[in-house]
Amino acid sequence: MNMELSRRRFMVGASAGLAGTTLGALGFGELEQAYAIAIRPFKLTNTTETRNTCTYCAVGCGIIMYSHGDLKKGEKSEIFHIEGDADHPTNRGTLCPKGAALLDMVHAETRLKYPMVRKPGSDKFERVSWEVALDRIARLMKDDRDKNFIAKNSDGVTVNRWLSTGFLAASATTNETAWATYKVVRSAGMLAFDNQARV
Amino acid sequence: MFPPLPNPTVQPTPAVFGEQDLIRRSASSVPAPARQLTPMAKLIDVSKCIGCKACQAACLEWNDLRQEVGSNVGVYDNPSDLTPDSLTVMRFTEWVNPETQNLEWLIRKDGCMHCADPGCLKACPAPGAIVQYSNGIVDFVHENCIGCGYCIKGCPFNIPRISKVDNKAYKCTLCSDRVAVGQGPACQKACPTQAIVFGTKDDMKKWADARITDLKSRGYKNAGLYDPPGVDGTHVMYVLQHADQPQIYAGLPANPRISLIVEVWKGVTKYAGLAAMAGMAIFGALHYLVTGPNNVSPDEEEKAKHLAGGPAS
Numbered sequence: 001m002n003m004e005l006s007r008r009r010f011m012v013g014a015s016a017g018l019a020g021t022t023l024g025a026l027g028f029g030e031l032e033q034a035y036a037i038a039i040r041p042f043k044l045t046n047t048t049e050t051r052n053t054c055t056y057c058a059v060g061c062g063i064i065m066y067s068h069g070d071l072k073k074g075e076k077s078e079i080f081h082i083e084g085d086a087d088h089p090t091n092r093g094t095l096c097p098k099g100a101a102l103l104d105m106v107h108a109e110t111r112l113k114y115p116m117v118r119k120p121g122s123d124k125f126e127r128v129s130w131e132v133a134l135d136r137i138a139r140l141m142k143d144d145r146d147k148n149f150i151a152k153n154s155d156g157v158t159v160n161r162w163l164s165t166g167f168l169a170a171s172a173t174t175n176e177t178a179w180a181t182y183k184v185v186r187s188a189g190m191l192a193f194d195n196q197a198r199v
Numbered sequence: 200m201f202p203p204l205p206n207p208t209v210q211p212t213p214a215v216f217g218e219q220d221l222i223r224r225s226a227s228s229v230p231a232p233a234r235q236l237t238p239m240a241k242l243i244d245v246s247k248c249i250g251c252k253a254c255q256a257a258c259l260e261w262n263d264l265r266q267e268v269g270s271n272v273g274v275y276d277n278p279s280d281l282t283p284d285s286l287t288v289m290r291f292t293e294w295v296n297p298e299t300q301n302l303e304w305l306i307r308k309d310g311c312m313h314c315a316d317p318g319c320l321k322a323c324p325a326p327g328a329i330v331q332y333s334n335g336i337v338d339f340v341h342e343n344c345i346g347c348g349y350c351i352k353g354c355p356f357n358i359p360r361i362s363k364v365d366n367k368a369y370k371c372t373l374c375s376d377r378v379a380v381g382q383g384p385a386c387q388k389a390c391p392t393q394a395i396v397f398g399t400k401d402d403m404k405k406w407a408d409a410r411i412t413d414l415k416s417r418g419y420k421n422a423g424l425y426d427p428p429g430v431d432g433t434h435v436m437y438v439l440q441h442a443d444q445p446q447i448y449a450g451l452p453a454n455p456r457i458s459l460i461v462e463v464w465k466g467v468t469k470y471a472g473l474a475a476m477a478g479m480a481i482f483g484a485l486h487y488l489v490t491g492p493n494n495v496s497p498d499e500e501e502k503a504k505h506l507a508g509g510p511a512s
Contacts, residue, residue: 019480038218038330038338038339038340038375039214039216039217039338039375039376039379040372040375040376041376042207042212042214042376042377042379042380043376044207044208044209045209045210045211045212046209046210046211047209048209049209064206066209081260081261082260083257083260083261083385083388083389084388084389085206086203086204086205086206086388087205087206091391092200092203093203093204093206093388094203094253094388094389094390094391094393095253095257095389095391096251096253096391097251097252097253097255097256098256099253099389100253100254100256100257100260100389101256101259101260103260104260104265
């Protein structure tokens with residue numbers, strides 16, 4: 001853009017600008033300026049709280065999951081924050097780094113949400129129903145136990161061992177669940193076994 | 200054990216403090232607040248910290264920040280320094296105690312100290328970009344931040360970091376949004392060993408005294424509270440096993456002070472400059488009143504035309 005600008009006009013403009021910034025520096029500029037909000041609104045207001053137990057280890061810390069969206073109104077509910085439950089006797093509100101970062105585990109794309117099977121020779125997992133999964137697990141366990149169960153050792157002593165299958169059970173279970181798991185697994189003869197009851 | 204604060208409520212709760220409680224505002228002034236809030240403080244007991252980084256995880260989660268996955272630099276510090284996303288970071292120091300020859304693993308949670316005399320705020324040239332509340336919280340208002348980085352120069356602890364995304368400075372807010380509804384900061388709630396506790400500054404000093412007595416009974420004769428007077432005390436305090444030499448804790452300054460350059464530039468120089476500007480304006484006005492505008496006389500006009508080679512009229 002070409003503009004006719006005389007020296008005089010330039011000096012007037014520059015002086016006006018300088019005067020303006022000077023007034024600003026002297027503190028006349030912000031009389032009308034509203035304060036910006038520095039404190040973020042509390043993000044848990046009007047959200048749904050759900051008590052639960054941390055999914056990770058056998059300590060079983062109490063957590064509160066905060067979610068947006070009302071399921072009763074048919075909205076899609078989404079967890080957006082998880083923190084420790086101060087009323088829980090185990091952790092009194094505290095969490096470990098994994099527990100404190102539980103939110104990202106909830107929303108992880110790689111999280112297992114339903115039974116999946118990788119069939120022999122296949123290179124990928126496919127989703128199956130619980131019905132199919134439990135039937136298949138029971139069938140394979142029965143077949144394996146029938147084939148490899150050791151009732152007596154070489155000295156003829158009854159041992160009732162089933163060494164070809166192991167059982168890995170969840171940690172965040174109640175005492176009753178852990179007891180039932182232990183009884184089922186041990187009575188089947190399995191020795192390779194890890195769950196909360198061991199801790 | 201320190202009694203845990205109750206769980207937050209989801210009912211709408213009025214904030215217990217806000218703009219009316221500002222006591223300082225960068226590059227501008229605030230009216231004197233009508234009330235003085237109880238000073239709050241976060242106490243970090245370095246002797247109880249196990250370095251689990253639950254505070255770091257809770258901080259990222261609460262503030263909706265996520266630290267980019269980095270690479271291991273050979274030490275436990277992760278990330279290796281504060282970032283615009285990681286507002287707090289654990290600094291690990293392996294230190295051999297010369298008296299006992301014991302290897303001591305000193306783990307200090309680094310982050311904003313919320314100084315009572317904040318160097319960042321004093322250095323900041325953007326009006327309202329850094330504010331201080333009468334309960335001691337020093338907060339950045341990102342809307343007003345111009346990303347100049349003066350706050351980093353002004354900070355005696357080297358805490359603020361400039362984001363490469365929006366070019367604004369970020370640091371710990373002491374979870375001002377949680378404190379405003381009577382909660383403690385997210386890091387404090389998560390801490391599994393209660394190495395971090397939160398409450399009024401007086402209560403925190405009392406709690407620290409008990410901890411220091413305990414540490415002394417265990418042979419840490421120099422145990423003490425880190426509440427440096429050079430910045431008028433801080434609202435994040437440490438209990439140190441070796442309070443006589445804070446620099447062994449990953450370079451915690453023994454006597455933090457606001458840089459002299461910042462004090463002079465934002466103190467004397469600023470007011471001298473403003474006085475000079477005001478003086479010039481007054482001088483100009485007076486000169487105009489006394490002498491009047493500088494008019495060109497017809498005689499001079501004639502001479503000028505002659506010099507320029509134009510036709511004389």
